Amino acid sequence: MRKKTARRKTTVVRKPYRKASSFSTRILRFLAICFFLLLVFGLVYHYRDGLAYYFSFKSDKVLEGTTEEKRISDVRNYQVLEKKEGKAVGLDVSEYQGKINWDDVDSLENKYPIHFVFIRATVGSDRLDKRFKENWLGVKKNKFLRGAYHYYRPNENSLEQAELFIKTVSLQKGDLPPVLDIEKLPKNQSIERLKIGLRRWLNAVEAHYKVKPIIYTGESYYEDFLKEEFNDYLFWIANYNFYREKMEEDWLFWQFTEKATVPGIKGNIDVNIYNGDLQQLRYITVE
Template sequence: MAKKKKGQESGPKYLLAVLVLVLVGFLAWWWFATSEPDFEHYDDFGIEIPTNFQIHGIDVSKYQQRINWEAVKAMRAEDVKIGFVFIKATEGLGNMDQQFRRNWKHAKEAGLPRGAYHFFIAPKSGAEQAENFIRRVELEKGDLPPVLDVEQTYGVSNSRLRSEVKAFLDRLEAHYGVKPIIYTNVDFYNRHLKDEFDSYPLWVAHYLKKDRPRIARNWAFWQYSETGRVSGIRGKVDFNVFNGDSTDFRDLLIE
C-alpha cells in the first residue's frame, strides 16, 4: 500500500475547522440578536435603560417646549449620558416645528451630535415634502443623516406609500449626499416598507416589551421608551440607543 504524503489529510481537517468557526460565529450572532438586553433602573432618568449599549440619546419636538441644552449635555447618571439628539424639523408640505431653529442651534452649541427629522404625510407628494425639509435644514459636518419619520398610511395604498417615500428619500440623498435614515415601528415596517427599503439605516420604535426590536433586518437606532426624564427638559421625552460602538457612530456622521 502506498504511503500517504505528508499533509494529504490537512484539507478535510482545515475545512472542518472553518465550519466550526462559522458555526460558533453564527451562534454568537443569534444569541445577541435574540437575547433580551439587561435593563437597569436609573432614578435620575426615571426609566429602565438597556445597559448593553454604549451610546444613548433622545428625540425632541415642540412638545418639549424650550430646552436648556447645556443642562441636557451635562446630565449624567453613572455611566449613562446623552450622546445624541434627533430634532423634529418639518411636517408635510410646508410646516416647520416651532422649536426647530432654536433646538438645532443650541444643541450644536452644547456639543451634542444632532439629527433632523421630517414627519411624513403619505397622501402628499414625497418630492415636495423633501423640498420643505431641504429649505429648512442645513446639515453640517458631524451631524447625523436626515431622517424620514413614516408611521401612518392615512388610507393610501401600499404602492402609493412606497412611491412617495422613495421620492422623498431619493431627493434628500441627492441633495445631502448621504443615505437618509428611516424611522418607524416594527409592525409598520414589516407591513408597508419591508424589502424595498432594507438598504436604508433604520431607527425603529419598540417600547411595549423589554426586549430588543423583533425585526429580521439590521437596525441603527432603537427608541425603547417615551417616558424618560432629562435635566433641562420639561415633561417626558423619548429615549433611544445606538446599535454599535463609538467608531460605528462616528462612521455614520456626515463628513
C-alpha cells in the first residue's frame, strides 16, 4: 500500500511596496535637474555681456571681416577686461610665440589698448631666449613699456642665473623692473634652500640695476611658499580660473589668461592687467 506524500505549502514572500521610495527618487531627480538648470541660467546671466559680444549679438559690437577678426579667446576674458577698464593692459612673450610683427600689435579685441610687454630674456644659468633681442627692440620701436624676465630653474646655481640675466639685459630709463619667474619646485633641495637661492638672485639683480625686482608666480605657489617670507617684494600673479574675475589688492600684476589673440602674434598669448592705470605704471619704471 502506497504512502501518501504530504505536500508542503509554499509560502510566497511578497516584496514590500516601494511606491513611497520611488516617489522620493523622482523628487530628488527633479530637484537635481532644477538645480542644474538654475546653475546654467546663472552662469549665462552672469556672462551675458561676454556671450553677446562673443556671438556678435550686440549691434554696436559687431565685428566685420574674417573669422580671425571676430575671434574672442573666451567669454571670461571679455568679462575680466570689461570690469578692469581703465587699468593698464599688457602681454608677455617668449620664443614660443615665434616671429612677432610688432607693427601690427595694437590692442585686444579691437578695444583694449596694449600698454606694456614683458619679454623672456634668459632661462636657468645657460640659456638665452632665441627671440629676446628682436622682441626687445620691436617693443621699444612700437612704444610700449617693456620689461625683461628670467625663468628660474630651482636646481641650478642662483648667482650664475643672475649673472646670465645681467649680461643679457640692459635696462634703460623708462623700462619696467626686472622680473624673476619662479614656477617649479626643486627636485634635489629643500624649499628652504630654494628660498635662499631666490633671495640671492633678487639681491644680485637689485644691486646691479638699482631697482627692486618683481616676482612672477602662480597664485598657489605664492600662497604656499612666497607670500610670507618675500612680503617685501611686489608680485605678478598668474591665475586663469574662470571664477577668478578680480585681482587682489596686494598683486601688482595679474596674468588672467593664456588664451587670448592679438594681431601680429600667431596663436594664443598671455594677457596681464596692472593694478593701476598707465600713468601709475610709469611710476615704477627705471629712472
